[in-house]
Amino acid sequence: MTAELIGAATPARATDYRPPSLLSVYRVRAMVELKTFVREREAVVFTFAFPVLLLVIFGAVFGRQDVDGGVKFAQVFVAGMIAAGLFASSFQNLGIAIPIERDSGALKRLAGTPMPPSAYFVGKIALVAVVAAVQQVLLLAVGVLFYGLDLPDDGSRWLTYLWVGVLGISACTMFGIAATAFVKNGRSAPAVISPIAIVLQFISGVFFVFAVLPQWMQTVAAFFPLKWMTQGMRSVFLPDDYQSQEPAGSWEHARIALVLGLWLVGGLLVAVRTFRWRNKADG
């Protein structure tokens, strides 16, 4: 029976190589990532509850205040948290998960199979997309129900929401994958990745109104994607009058697209050149 099952010695095996379709492998990888994520209960709770919790705390403290320009703080803060949620579910998620998988040998195992390397990244991107989408719905729901968040009422703003969101997580996904090249191992990953995320949140206008930050802080933030994502989200949730409060006096949609696009391409180039399937201790 074994001989038939394994059939290794059969010299008559197909001479022309017909790999499984790329699409089928992508689907399998996406399912592996999603199943693994959903079944890790702590990770699910943390990923979804943390931004909501932050929203509740900040909302309770500052919720009734208005910011300059006659806008409710909730409106500014929800826009910031939406951008921060996208950043966490892409950059932070992958920046920490990939080094752990590299340590455990999961990546080495995959590298020893004929799986196309792109399938691993497609699986991760699928996970990021699903996590980000669920998180967005939660944040919007909490914002509307508890803090009187006004949802955009015209299609063009929803369109802005969509492209800023998609381009933002794409850029931050590549940023996260590229960053893993500079993380030594799984244990040190949170210590490297989390501070980057937290500092960027503070200087990019998530917790504080961007316009009131010191000039140098605004300048530093402008080099990173999160600032542009929060700005993009403000353009979705705040009235156009508020543009006068922005550093450039406008929403700068073209520049948002440009910076996020550069991060996407740059991150991709770095990731392709530096990605390792084994950790350094393994040679």
Added chain:
Amino acid sequence: MSDVAIRVSGLQKTYQGRAAVDGLDLTVRRGEVFSLLGPNGAGKSTTVEILEGYRSRDGGDVAVLGHDPAEATAEWKARIGIVLQRVDDLAQSSELTVREWVSSVAAYFPDPMRPDDAIELVGLADKRDARSSSLSGGQRRRLDVALGIIGRPELLFLDEPTTGFDPEARRQFWGLIESLADAGTTILLTTHYLDEAERLADRVAVINAGRIIEVGAPATLGGRATAAATVRWIGADGPHELTTDEPTRTVLELAARFGGGEVPELVVERPSLEDVYLRMIGGPE
């Protein structure tokens, strides 16, 4: 199709000026179970990982199934199976079931076994729906093997597959390897267990300091088959020991001396594979 599965000549690999593999030559024939023996740091794992395509080499020629593993393609990888030495991904926070693991890896290969058949073959049928993190060490190792053979490899690398097994689990595992070998799979086995190599391998190679010291069938390695035997028995005046090239004659003489009756505690011993191995690598006899 060539009858050689692996051909290595003059393999060199240096880490920070220290040669881990130093002019290693090796030929593994198709369909044979070939075992690499050697102390830690002898260059076994480095050699195997070069053959698997994981590591680059500094010199020498390598052909695995007719291809250079340094230029591994998906097509080539589909023809080999790898059971790595130390991977924790099945234990660490893996929430996939045995079946999900096997089916997902099967999806990467062009012509895989049916996942349930592979699970059956490694004896995990009743654990099919268990999450891999809940398996015992031995069961996880069998899942490792299921993932290694799911693509129906022509050549299977087994790197210390039974480390940490209890004796019963090891015997079961040997049965599995024997059935794979019977099916025609070429197997390259590295192990620390000499009884394992003796039981499974058609030929063994002893490697030390990055070179092959000797290659041969386990029964003849190091002149074992023709080496002097030791005969031991208890006489009226206590234990005796005699080293001889003609143990049969000695036993006959002893039998006569004891009047054709039983010779007390008679033992005839050839040097074990372990004795030969330890002598080769320069360890204690």
